[in-house]
Amino acid sequence: MVRRCLLFGTFVLIFGSLLHADEGRKGQAGFQFLRIPVGARETAMGNTGMASSIGSSAYYWNPAGVAMVKGYETQFSNLEWFGGVSYQQFTGSAALGSFGAFALSVQYLSVPDIIETTEEAPDGTGATIAPYDIAVGFNFSKMMTDRVSFGMNFKYIGESIGLVTASAFAVDIGLSYKTEYQGLQLGFVIQNYGTKGEFTGSGLRRYILRDDGPPNQTPVPVVIESAEIDLPSSVQMGLSFLPYKSEQISLMVNADYVVNTFSANRTNFGTEL
Numbered sequence: 171m172v173r174r175c176l177l178f179g180t181f182v183l184i185f186g187s188l189l190h191a192d193e194g195r196k197g198q199a200g201f202q203f204l205r206i207p208v209g210a211r212e213t214a215m216g217n218t219g220m221a222s223s224i225g226s227s228a229y230y231w232n233p234a235g236v237a238m239v240k241g242y243e244t245q246f247s248n249l250e251w252f253g254g255v256s257y258q259q260f261t262g263s264a265a266l267g268s269f270g271a272f273a274l275s276v277q278y279l280s281v282p283d284i285i286e287t288t289e290e291a292p293d294g295t296g297a298t299i300a301p302y303d304i305a306v307g308f309n310f311s312k313m314m315t316d317r318v319s320f321g322m323n324f325k326y327i328g329e330s331i332g333l334v335t336a337s338a339f340a341v342d343i344g345l346s347y348k349t350e351y352q353g354l355q356l357g358f359v360i361q362n363y364g365t366k367g368e369f370t371g372s373g374l375r376r377y378i379l380r381d382d383g384p385p386n387q388t389p390v391p392v393v394i395e396s397a398e399i400d401l402p403s404s405v406q407m408g409l410s411f412l413p414y415k416s417e418q419i420s421l422m423v424n425a426d427y428v429v430n431t432f433s434a435n436r437t438n439f440g441t442e443l
Contacts, residue, residue, distance in 0.1 A: 199432035200399035201338065202326050203279040203303040204362055208247050208259050212283045215440025218424035220408025221346065221357035226261040229275050229309055232357045232408075233321030234344035237271045239263045250265035254282035263309070270312030277305040286332065288334075297407030299332035317348040325364075329403075340364030340401055353412035353422075369396035405429045418443070 185227045207423035210302035213218030226245035228235025242264045249257040263273035285295035285297040305328070311321025320334035323342035328335065374396060398422050412425070415421070422442040 184368045198400065199402040200303075200336070200363075201303065201329060201368060202325065202402055203257065203277065204305060204340075205402050206249070206257055206259075206277075206279070208261075209245070210247075211442070214441075215442055216425055216438045218408065218410075218426045218438045218440040220359060220406055220410075220424075220426045221355040222408075222410035222424055226263045226273060227263045228321075229263070229273050229307070229323060232344040232346055232359050233309050233342050234311055234319040234346040234357070234359075236263050236273045236309050236312050236321050237319040237346075239265050239271050239273075241265055252430045256280050270310060272311075273307075273309035275307045275309070277303075277307075279303040301329075301331045303327075303329045306416075311344075319346045320344070321346075325362075327367070329367070331369075331373075334369045334371035334396075334398055336367040336369045336396075338365045338367040338399070338401060351411075351414070353410075355410045357406075357410075359406040359408075359409040360403075361406060362403045364401055366401070368385065368400035369399075400432065402433075 207213050207217050208230040209219065209223065212231055213224055219227070221232070223231040224235045224238040226236070226243045228238070240261070244262045245260070247257075247259045251257070257277075258279075259275070259277045261273055261275040262330065263271060265271045273334060279302060282303045283300050285294045286299055287294055293324040305325050307323050307325035309321060309323045311319060313319045321344045323340075325340045325342070326337065327340060328337045340362045341364055342359065342361045342362075344357065347356045349355070369379060374394040376392045376394060378392055379387060379389055383390075406426060406428045408424065410422060410424045413421055420443075424438075424440045424442075426438045427435070428438070
C-alpha cells in the first residue's frame with residue numbers, strides 16, 4: 171500500500187509540473203469564487219487542511235476526508251466582504267457504512283446591485299444587475315483500507331451577470347493516507363479540473379447599422395461571441411503530523427503546497443495547539 175501511495179504521489183508531482191502556472195496568464199481563469207477557503211479551523215491554520223480535514227469541511231480541502239465522517243454532519247459558512255459582497259457555503263455529509271460516505275454542497279457568492287450602463291447611456295440606463303456565482307456538488311468517498319481513503323467531488327458551476335450566463339462542470343479527486351509515525355497524514359488533491367465555460371444570453375445581442383447599407387436600413391442583429399472561461403485548476407499536496415501529544419495537550423503542524431494553473435504557486439503552513 172505504501173508503494174501505491176508513493177506511485178500516486180509521483181503521478182501528482184508529474185501532473186503538477188504540467189499544470190505549472192504560466193506567469194503571463196495570471197488572472198485569466200474564471201469562477202474564482204471556487205478558491206475561497208471554507209472552514210474556521212482550516213482557515214485559522216493558514217489555509218491548510220489537505221491532510222487533516224475530515225467530514226463536511228473536507229469537501230473543500232480534500233474530498234477523500236469526507237470518508238472519515240461519523241454519522242451525519244453539516245457545515246455552514248457565511249462571509250460578508252467589502253462592498254456588500256457576500257459568500258455562503260453549506261455542506262452536509264453522511265456515512266453509509268461499508269459502502270462509503272457522501273456529501274452535498276452548495277456555494278453561493280452574490281454582489282449588490284450594479285447600475286447598468288451602455289455606450290449610449292454611460293451614466294446609467296435606470297436598470298440594475300445583480301451578479302452571482304453558484305456551485306452545486308456531490309461527493310462520494312470511501313475508506314479503501316484503515317489508513318487510505320479516496321474521494322471525488324462532482325460539481326456544476328454557474329455564473330450570471332445581467333442577461334448573460336456561463337456554466338461548467340468540474341471534478342475534484344483526492345487521496346488521504348495515514349502513516350504509523352507521529353500521526354503523520356498525507357493528502358493529494360486535483361481540484362477544479364473540468365470543462366470550460368462560455369457566456370451566452372440575450373445580453374450579447376446587439377443591433378448595428380451596416381456601413382454599406384441604405385440610409386433607411388433596418389438595424390441588423392449581431393451576437394457577440396464570448397471567449398471561453400478556464401477553471402482555476404490546481405494540484406495540491408499536504409501533510410499533517412503531531413510532534414507532541416499528551417492527555418492534556420496536543421500540537422498539530424500542517425503544510426500544504428498548491429500548484430495553480432493561472433496564478434503563482436503557494437506554500438501554506440499552520441499549527442494548532
